[in-house]
Amino acid sequence: MDLWIWQQPEWPNFRWNNEKLAIPLAEARRAQGKALGAARLLDKAFNDEAIAAVLAQDSITTSAIEGERLELDLVRSSVARHLGLPTVGMKTPPREVDGLIEVLLDATQGFETALARSRLIGWQAALFPTGYSGFLFVKTGDLRGQEPMHVVSLQKGQEHIHFTAPNREILDEQVDSFLAWFNAVPTIDGLLRAGLAHLWFITLHPFEDGNGRLARAISDMAMAAEERQPMRVFSLSAQILLERDGYYGVLEKTQRGDLDVTAWLLWFLEQVRCAAGNAENTFRTTIAKAKFWMRHQGPSISDRQRKVLHRLLDAGPNGFTSGMNTRKYMSLTKTSRATAYRELTMLVEQGCLVQRSAGGRSTAYDIAW
Secondary structure: OOOOHHHOOOOOOOEOOHHHHHHHHHHHHHHHHHHHHHHHOOOHHHHHHHHHHHHHHHHHHHHHHOOOOOOHHHHHHHHHHHHOOOOOOOOOOOHHHHHHHHHHHHHHHOOOOOOOHHHHHHHHHHHOOOOEEOOEEOOOOOOOOOOOOEEEEEEOOEEEEEEEOOOHHHHHHHHHHHHHHHHOOOOOOHHHHHHHHHHHHHHHOOOOOOHHHHHHHHHHHHHHHHHOOOOOOOOHHHHHHHOHHHHHHHHHHHHOOOOEOHHHHHHHHHHHHHHHHHHHHHHHHHHHHHHHHHHOOOOOOOHHHHHHHHHHHHHOOOOOOOOEOHHHHHHHHOOOHHHHHHHHHHHHHOOOEEEOOOOHHHOOEEEOO
């Protein structure tokens, strides 16, 4: 019978191929630096807005990875309350949403505080303030019980065991070893440390439920410590959700393998690169939108025209590939063809839009970035 990774004699002495990781690590670092640089270009109002959006996205996607869907308006309300942003007209979020936001903020804002077992237990309890996950009772306030912890799914009508976590008899010692390593002065690159922390914690699976969300919070904490940045500027959970099948696939393969975790670290670094790249594009689009409205404070723009401009601006420089035309304007604003044509022409004259080369019925317009 094959051994799980935690049953290997040298566990948890992970090893990896630095040569294979060198270029992916450099690329992830470059993307991370560009995202941080773009975030610093935002003024405070836009920076607060961007950070709130990243935190809301992180909350929704880290739950979605586990199959739990949170309501966006409730998450935004909780984020605004915790960051001291305006909450007029927002719904009151439930305790479990507030609990998740508190965990994510404590992990990143409190990156300088040691990760003690009591803190981990508090995080897990915050995820399940009622003691239930849906209709199922969840043990909180302590590590999981004596029952074996299996990660399973049904495949072709049969139960498939993806992973079995360490036995409860050795779990306390295993958790203490992980925390001692995590709290020690780092001796490896910060991104590799974040990837190893994620893998190590999810392999221990110390709680009855919430392990995936806590593993991703620990990764965020490690990256916040490495960046000396108390707020995340990109959502790693959002990227993992996009690659959810790959996430579970590489985890299972790694946990069924030996202590060479090169494949996992390669996958992790690629997700950091993609997440940071997406964030940089978002920040640069936000800056471009702000500059656009500063240029066009003077011209008289109707509510209909403003709605269309916002739609184009939100799509970004490459988002509205076919441009805006009379037909789309009519659909968005519920107005006549003549009015749509006239108002589009006015936006061109005011320098808000530029006309593409094609004319006649196929005439389309783009934002004058």
